[in-house]
Amino acid sequence: MxxxxxxxxxxxxxxxxxxxxxxxxxxxxxxxxxxxxxxxxxxxxxxxxxxxxxxxxxxxxxxxxxxxxxxxxxxxxxxxxxxxxxxxxxxxxxxxxxxxxxxxxxxxxxxxxxxxLVDEDHFIEHKGFKEVKFSETQWANVIGNPEVNSLELMVNEYAIINNVKDGELLDIVKWDGLETKSLRDKSGKLGAGFKTILFDKFKPRDEQQIMAIDSILSNQLTSLRGRAGSGKSLIALNTAWHLVEKEGYKLVMFVNPTPLREAQELGFYKGDRREKLMQSAVGTMLKSKFGGDAELEKHLLYGTLDILPFVDLRGFDTGDSKTIVWILEAQNLTSDLMKLGLQRISKNTKVIVDGDYFAQVDKDVYASNNGMKRMSEVFRGNELYGEVELQTVHRSALADLADKM
Structure with a gap:
């Protein structure tokens, strides 16, 4: 029929x-x-x-x-x-x-x-922020009563405040559970950026990137989502390395190497697991960010950086040392794999989870049972968690147009 x-x-x-x-x-x-x-x-x-x-x-x-x-x-x-x-x-x-x-x-x-009747996905999309408009006078009244959650934000949810008259940015704030806080620094600037020895100066390019950096620095767990070229890896790596250099953290990367959907696999890779990871898409990305094999190997040798496949995570524990865990391409994780990764995390560890479960899922199993989605459902509104969906492709005009293919 x-x-x-x-x-x-x-x-x-x-x-x-x-x-x-x-x-x-x-x-x-x-x-x-x-x-x-x-x-x-x-x-x-x-x-x-x-x-x-x-x-x-x-x-x-x-x-x-x-x-x-x-x-x-x-x-x-x-x-x-x-x-x-x-x-x-x-x-x-x-x-x-x-x-x-x-x-x-x-x-x-x-x-x-x-x-x-078909099985219905009851997942409610959460960008991690709202966009609202006020006049300067109205906004002064709101921010003058920070203990009132007048924007009706969840804990650690952000709000972009634009001027109702001309659309200009007035402020970026978040509700921390007690008060509405501006993301402006002591000098009154938004998104001032920072500098590392390895990567030099880094400055966020839009409101969402400002919120993403704040979330990584102030929350234990941050989810970064966005299209290819929106800056997920750039923000995660620069902010994580800022913590490595300034506060003595170690960066540990959790990866679940998954062949791109419809791409032809090259077959057998020589070497141990780390050598195979270095030949994967993750390894290629890291080499480009770190400036080549030698710089990457140096930090692996010194112990400031480690890379672990999910297949090796059972029994792993971040321990008492200050660690920042970066879970890459997390759209290719089931709920159980995401749970396994997050259960390895101790209280002295920060976590960045990046991915795009809308457009970059590479296996059907991850579409129907997605760890990033489940993490969002469980953690949103918790004082440990922040989430930001990056909105703009900054890589190039060509990359932005390619997203429409």
Whole structure:
């Protein structure tokens, strides 16, 4: 039996076209086109639409019903509403329906339309910050009463304050559980940056990068998310090394080497595990950041840096020494692997987790059981945790455009 699939299911679970004999109507396709035109700033939605288009192109396990239907079932429902037209299509053709929309399910019951329900992802997106607008006078009144959580922020959630008149940045603040604190330093500057011997000067390039650095420095656990080129690795490495040089931390990197989706593996790598890691994508990235093999090997030898694959983590403990753990490409971790990594952490250890579970997941298992998502659900609002989604690709204009492919 053929089943119509509604817009919501198609966007959130495009693999549904491989699992059932589905019908995609012209009305659903038109609704998706309208969403693509009107909500281009919604990064999550744009990714879901691109992902759906790839699935439709690569899989032919679906039927397109391109006929335009007119809703005639009853005068008591809006005939222009897409969900109501889907009812008409189902009744006219004897199709079933695939939907998680409760109202549409009830309507299907009225017309005896067979239903298929799919597992729904109840994950609530959390960027780690809000953007609000005030006049300078209004903001002065708000910040003048810091003990009042007037912005309704979670603990360690940030807020970007823009001037309602011209959009200029007024302040960046966070709620620490007791008061609203500005991220301005003692001289009144936002994002002043810092300098390390190894990497020289580093200065955040936008509001999200300012918040990311603050979170790493002030929280025990920080999640950094963002598109390729948004600065996740740059921020993590520079801030971590700032702690290494200034406060005597050791940097330990946890990695779960995962071949890029659809990329051809080169086969057997010679050497022990560390040598193999150095030949992986992680090793290539580190060599470029540290300026080559020699500098990287020096810090591995001196003990200021270590690199551990997740396969070796059982029994590992950061101990009492000051350590900063950096979990790279964490979109490629299941909930159990993320849990294993975080359980290795002692009280003197800071943790940076970076990744992008929207666009850079390289195996289906990590899409359906994602450790970064689960970590966010469990830790958000806790005094130990901060989370920031980086919004802007700074690598190049070309890299920014490539994200739309």
């Amino acid at each position: 053929k089943h119509i699939v509604d817009t919501n299911v198609l966007l959130h679970k495009p693999q549904i076209i491989e699992e059932h004999d589905v019908v995609i109507t012209s009305h659903v396709l038109r609704e998706i086109e309208e969403l693509e035109k009107k909500r281009r700033s919604d990064r999550t939605l744009m990714f879901e639409i691109r992902r759906l288009k790839r699935h439709l192109k690569e899989n032919k396990h679906h039927f397109m019903d391109l006929k335009d239907y007119k809703f005639t079932l009853t005068d008591e429902m809006d005939g222009q509403y897409v969900d109501n037209i889907l009812l008409q299509v189902a009744v006219d053709n004897g199709y079933g329906m695939i939907t998680n929309d409760v109202l549409l399910q009830e309507k299907c019951g009225l017309y005896n339309i067979p239903l298929i």
